Amino acid sequence: MNATIPSAILRAQAAQxxxxxxxxxxxxxxxxxxxxxxxxxxxxxxxxVARTVQTLLIYExxxxxxxxYKIPEARRAExxxxxxxxxxxxxxxxxxxxxxIARSPEKRLVGICRHFMLLSIAIxxxxxxxxxxxxxxxxxFNPGKFEDHWVCEYWKADDGRWALLDSQLDEVFIRNLGxxxxxxxxxxxxxxxxxxxxxxxxxxxxxxNLFGIEFAQLRGLWFIxxxxxxxxxxxxxxxxxxxxxxxxxxxxxxMLSEEELDLFxxxxxxxxxxxxxxxAINRRFxxxxxxxxxxxVFNALRQRQEKMFEx
Numbered sequence: 156m157n158a159t160i161p162s163a164i165l166r167a168q169a170a171q172x173x174x175x176x177x178x179x180x181x182x183x184x185x186x187x188x189x190x191x192x193x194x195x196x197x198x199x200x201x202x203x204v205a206r207t208v209q210t211l212l213i214y215e216x217x218x219x220x221x222x223x224y225k226i227p228e229a230r231r232a233e234x235x236x237x238x239x240x241x242x243x244x245x246x247x248x249x250x251x252x253x254x255x256i257a258r259s260p261e262k263r264l265v266g267i268c269r270h271f272m273l274l275s276i277a278i279x280x281x282x283x284x285x286x287x288x289x290x291x292x293x294x295x296f297n298p299g300k301f302e303d304h305w306v307c308e309y310w311k312a313d314d315g316r317w318a319l320l321d322s323q324l325d326e327v328f329i330r331n332l333g334x335x336x337x338x339x340x341x342x343x344x345x346x347x348x349x350x351x352x353x354x355x356x357x358x359x360x361x362x363x364n365l366f367g368i369e370f371a372q373l374r375g376l377w378f379i380x381x382x383x384x385x386x387x388x389x390x391x392x393x394x395x396x397x398x399x400x401x402x403x404x405x406x407x408x409x410m411l412s413e414e415e416l417d418l419f420x421x422x423x424x425x426x427x428x429x430x431x432x433x434x435a436i437n438r439r440f441x442x443x444x445x446x447x448x449x450x451x452v453f454n455a456l457r458q459r460q461e462k463m464f465e466x
Contacts, residue, residue, distance in 0.1 A: 170433075171430070174285075174430055174433050175285040175310055176285075177285075177433075178280075178285035178286060178287045178310070179280055179283050179284065179285045179286075180280065180392075181277065181280050181281070182392035182393065182394060183238070183392070183393070183464070184237060184238050184239060184273065184392070184393065184394040184395075185239050185273055185276050185277040185280060185392075185394060186238070186239060186240060186277070187239050187240060187243055187277055187281065188238075188239070188240035188243075189240065190240060190243040190244075190247070191281065193243070193253065193254050194254070194277070194278055194281040194282075195281075196253065196254075196255050197254060197255060197278050197281075197282075198278075199278070199279065199282035199283075199284055201279075201309060201318075201320050201339040202339055204275050204278050204279060204320070204322065205275065205320060205322035205325075205338065205339065207254065207255065207278065208271055208274045208275050208278070208322040209271075209322060209323075209325040210257035210258055210263070211246060211254060211258060211263055211264065211274065212263050212264050212265075212266045212270055212271055212274065213226075213260050213263040213264070213265055213266070214266065214267060214268070214271070214323055214328075215231065215234050215265050215266065215267055216267070216370075217327075217328070218260065218265070221327050221328065221331060222260040222327065223260070224260040224261050226265055230265050231265060233245055233264050233265040233266065234265050234266050234267050234270070235396065235454065235456070235457065236270075237395070237396060237463060237464070238464060239273060239274070239277045242264060242266075242270065242273070242274070245264055246263075246264040249262050249263070249264065250262040267397065268304050268305045268306070268323050268397070269288075269305045269394070269395075269396060269397050271305075271307075271321075271322045271323040272288045272305045272306055272307045272322075272394070273288065273394050274322075275307040275309075275320055275322045276288055276307050276394070279307070279309055284309055284310065285309065285310035286307055286308065286309040286310070287307075287308050287389065287390060287392075287429075288305060288306070288307060288308070288389040288390075288394045289305065289306055289307075289308045289319070289346075289348050289386060289389065289390075290305050290348070290349050290382045290385045290386035290389055290397070291304060291305075291306075291346055291347050291348040291349045291350075291351065291352060291382060291386065292304055292346070292347050292349075292352050292366050292379075292382075293306075293321075293345065293346050294344070294345050294346070294347070295332055295334060295336075295345055296332065297369050299365070300365050300366075300369060301347060301352065301365055301366045301367075302367075302368065302369060303366075303367060303368050303378070303382065303397060304321075304346065305389075305397060306319050306320060306321045306341065306346055307319070307320040307321075307322065308320070311340070318339070318340045318341075319340065319341035319343070319346055320338070320339055320340075320341070321338045321341050321346070322338070324338040348386060348426065348427075349379060349382035349383040349385075349386040349423070349426065350383065350386070350422075350423045350424075350426040350427045351427070352366050352379050352382070353376075353379050353380070353383055353419060353420075353423040354423050354424075354427065356376060356379060357416075357420065357423075363375050363376040363378075363379060366378060366379050367379075373407060375408065376411060377405040377406070377407065377408060377409045377410075377411060378407075380404065380405050380411065380415070380419045381400065381404040381405060382397075383419055383422045383423060383426065384401075384402065384403060384404050384422065384446060385397065385399065385404075386426055387422055387425070387426055387436065387439075387440055387446060388440065388446075388448050390426060390429050390436055390440075391436065391437060391440045391441075391448075393448045395448065395452070395463075396454070398454060398455040398456045399452040399453070399454065399455075400452060400453045400454075400455050401448065401449055401452045401453065402444065402445040402446055402447075402449070403415070403418060403443075403445035403446060418445075421439075422439075422446075425439060448463065449463075450462060450463055451463065
């Protein structure tokens, strides 16, 4: 039967299977390690994954206003944990019951959008569902502006396409923000990847100063450029923290040179279609010392150099 199918189509199908198999494997960051068996009983569908993640994590900056829980200063370090195995260590130290049991706010691990993204990815991959992180900007937190944000992209097999899952948006977030879309299939006009944001700003369609972090007054093209590199790393299975900086990432409020603009234009084009550019994305990340992830990065929040993996 295959003899009747053009070889180009067969090659494309094989390439697609390879890409999906790649994104169904755990990364060094998403691997649950010795806690792997705890994922066996967790759901594998996007809605079930979202419900699970929402009862295990609490978003650091919404804990008090949304959930009535004031985070002790000593616990804020939890949002800086990178690998999933260490995240689970800290989570189980708070409550060692099965992960399928919902935690009260004070027993949830303190994290930010990246932790919701990473835990969603880890659970989906554990069940063989292709999933990857995407760095970019959400248009649903601060009307009229696009806030720094990270979501899970999973393979929607029935439709043969990737869909965006924002598991941070539980019923409390949905009510407080007036969310009216499906959080298991976030519309692309609501979440712009770093590539989308960069290209639309470079074309003059959108103002770069609409993109960043409002409460920190960090906005502009330089910020989008930093997210481009972190998104590139994430597509290469290096799901870093949103404030990890290295290599070609610009300094805050930096004016970008023509050489830098050319570099970020290139990255934006590559990451606009990760499937079509899969090999080029992997090669570019691996071969350029300014782009690939080093063993230690600068934590911009803590203002210090840190190893990717402790120990």
